[in-house]
Amino acid sequence: MEAHEVLEQVKSGKMTVEEAEQFFKREPFEEMGYAKIDSHRKMRSGFAEVVFCQGKRDEFLLEIFHRIYKDEGEVMGTRASLAQYELLHKELPQVTYDPVSHILKIEKKDKKRSGLIAVCTAGTADIAVAEEAAQTAEFFGANVERIYDVGVSGIHRLLSRLEVIQKANCVVAVAGMEGALASVLGGLVSRPVIGVPTSVGYGANMGGISALLTMINSCANGVAVVNIDNGYGAGYLATQINRLGVHDEEA
Template identity: 70%
Template sequence: MEIQELLEQVKAGTLSIEEAKQYLRKEPFEELGYAKLDTHRKLRTGHAEVIYCEGKSTEHFLEIFTHLYRENGEVFGTRASKEQYLAAKERFPQTVYDETSRIIRIEKNDKPHMGKIVVCSAGTADIFVAEEAALTAEYFGNYVERIYDIGVCGIHRMLANLDAIQSANCIVAVAGMEGALASVLGGLVDKPVIAVPTSVGYGASFHGVSALLTMINSCANGVAVVNIDNGYGAGYMASQINRLVGEQHE
């Protein structure tokens, strides 16, 4: 429950002062033994804790998934396995899983989506990271437009979509190989570009290190870089930027 909701319930008389005090006495995390769930994260940052599913046993994942869903009314996880999805769906039939991005979630149906974020990929092979960014931004309440396969070896494809790209409050540029997409976009727009290097490429790409170094060394202004294959980090950062723009317009 959010503090705003709690105070409104107290004001309306549907929640007693004693019940509200009991809720506020709870520790800012929930102790599970193998995990300490940050149940106050939404109060501090505006977004509830999400689950990094990879490396967690199915049992631990499912209990974390269950507790966060019951606490927040929705839940979001990245790098989930098919086994974890099947376990979650057995307990919560409304669970949704995207095999491309490996994102698992239960989402509120009435969530508003604000502003505009454009997620671009250099190639079709980069879509698994691009979708992680796009679905993350959508989950956190942003309108997202996807523009895929516009890499620099066919730059006319990017230029054909330039109006849509320039209309965004923030652009996420996902690219492997040499990672040039972010620099080109950075020179064409007046909005922040979040560059995401991917592990896509042949041997000398060093599993994304080549693209990472290209993006870090970009001469274009307004380009920031997240870690290799970190679509979630890019989607979250784009959401924060988009939210700031929305607050300025209110």
């Protein structure tokens, strides 16, 4: 729950002053022994904590998911397995799972989205990483336009969607192989481009290093790069940029 929500509940009489006082007296994290839930993160950064599911013990994942859902009314987990979804679904039947992005989430039904982020991929093999970016941005309140399979080997496919891409507050370019898509987009749009190198490619791709090096050596202006396969990081950063764009439009 955010500070604004607490104050609104006090104003409407749904929460007593004493209950609100206890809320603001809480530690900025919840001690769980094996983990410390950052309960004030949304107050500081505007985004609640997200659960990285890969490698977590079942009992840890269950309790962490429960705690964040109880505090925020929604929760998202990344890099989750089908087995972890089945585990959570037994206790939280409202949880959903996307086997492409490996995202687990419970979202608020009345969520409003604003602005626009364009998430582009070079090929269909890059979609898993792109979906992690797109669904992260949507979870945090952004509208997302998906523009997939528009790599440089058939650049006419990209140019056919250029109008909608140029309307976005931020563009995410997801590409493996040589990773040229980010540079091309950087030369076509007036808004920031976030390059996401993927591990898709043949031997000399070196697990995404070739795409990473291409993107960080881009001669196009306005291109920034996240780590290999880091769709979540790209979606988060794109949402921050999108919020600035929405703020400028409303000003």
